[in-house]
Amino acid sequence: MAALPGVSHPAAATVPIGELSGRVVDVSGLCVTVAGLTSFTAVGDHVRVQTLDGRDVLAEIVAFRQGQALAMTYESIEGIGAGCPVFFALYGQEQRMNAVSGGLAVNESWIGRVVDPMGQPLDGKGPLLPSSNRQKRHAVPPAAADRARLGPRIDLGVKALNLFATCRQGQRLGLFAGSGVGKSTLMGMLARETACDVAVISLVGERGREVREFIEDDLGPEGLARSVLVVATSDSSALMRREAAYGAMAVAEYFRDQGKSVLLLMDSVTRFCQALREIGLSAGEVPATRGYPPSVFAALPRLLERAGPGRRNGQEQAGQMTALFSVLVEGDDQNEPVTDTVRGILDGHVVLDRAIAEAGRYPAINVLQSLSRSVPGCNSEAENELTVRARRLLAQWEDMRDLVRLGAYKAGNDAEADQAVQLGPQLETYLMQKKTEHVPLEDAFAGLAQLLGPGEAGESAAITGTQAVE
Secondary structure, eight states: OEEOOOOOSGGGGGSOSEEEEEEEEEEETTEEEEESOTTTOOTTOEEEEEOTTSOEEEEEEEEEETTEEEEEESSOOTTOOTTOEEEEEEOOHHHHTTOGGGEEOOOGGGTTEEEOTTSOBOSSSOOOOOOSOOEETTOOOOOGGGBOOOOSEEOOSOHHHHHHSOEETTOEEEEEEOTTSSHHHHHHHHHHHSOOSEEEEEEEEEOHHHHHHIIIIIIHHHHHTTEEEEEEETTSOHHHHHHHHHHHHHHHHHHHHTTOEEEEEEEOHHHHHHHHHHHHHHTTOOOOBTTBOHHHHHHHHHHHTTSEEOBOBTTBOOOEEEEEEEEEOGGGOTTSHHHHHHHHHSSEEEEBOHHHHHTTOSSOBOTTTOEETTTTTTSOHHHHHHHHHHHHHHHHHHHHHHHHHHTOOOTTSOHHHHHHHHHHHHHHHHTOOOTTOOOOHHHHHHHHHHHHOSOTTOOOSOOOOOOOOO
């Protein structure tokens, strides 16, 4: 171990005081077993593996077994063999947690850019501006008693969401759907249309072909101009896919802590969990629920709880992070483990239905199965009465639909059923929206009031758009 000469410059905080060397003794599956580092390293530390062809590969220690460290690489494992040297940079006690590898140098120049989980640009627009700030990727959520409360309701620009899953600034919603039902298109629409200062988008395990399509077609130049994209494609290592989620959360926290209204979109939590499963199984964990080791369900709340309102800051307005997490529902089973766990953590859920998508209605949101836990507190009394009435009509129309198609329904026996048969199809048509169309929140309620007309109690169809704030 050779000590490096000390420096008095402030940048010395990022310079290691020495370097410890070990060696690879075994390579199995996705893991590299390293000897000679156990007395100085811990789980989560980064090491540098020198391959047989002279390349340096970054790896992370994920476990210890029988006095030896198990590490997984951020790149391909090819070229690593028994005897390859492994190096670990030593820092002082204060500097260790703030080492360069432990954070992202986030600043305003990141807006409009596409980066990888390590903060390296992927869009060919040149390097990012340097920053002395280091935003921790694996930070802890703000203390529960120290957090601000949810802000006013936020305009998502999508009729079905604004009406039936009304969202407040700092709220966390889940988008639950099977493959090919329109999650990515809906998230691109939200990134463009949501009223926010900055949008942070995490593409975890996305198909490489679809990244550029998402940026150019779904997001568009207008959406990209106020967004930061953190991307790890499906061919990336499990560690890189995991860090795509943590990195995007760190970027969103940076802008939230500046007092901004931030929209975080993550696609998808399921692929994040699959990356954690690969890491856990490689480290020797025993699979528990449907092949997922226990560490996956311990990591989920630690990630998702970081989203939401920022810390209270005296009399100043706290920053808000509104987050929408997509969940790829395996086999369209809404009760599979990841779906069930995420739904229990978040503040609401939006279900995209394959049958609705196949019928040609976009966005394919099943409003009867979708729920926002901030409603009715964020809407006016008239708006709540309106959405309750619309839900009741849609539910009754769902029950009557087959009878109408078979010709077995007779009008005049039930006034409410007659109204559902008349207005149900009109409501479904009203909820249709083009992906390039923006419908403000107040306009969505006004259009619904006009469609339904006066209610049973004769309430006015005029919607004031009053916002309730806790």
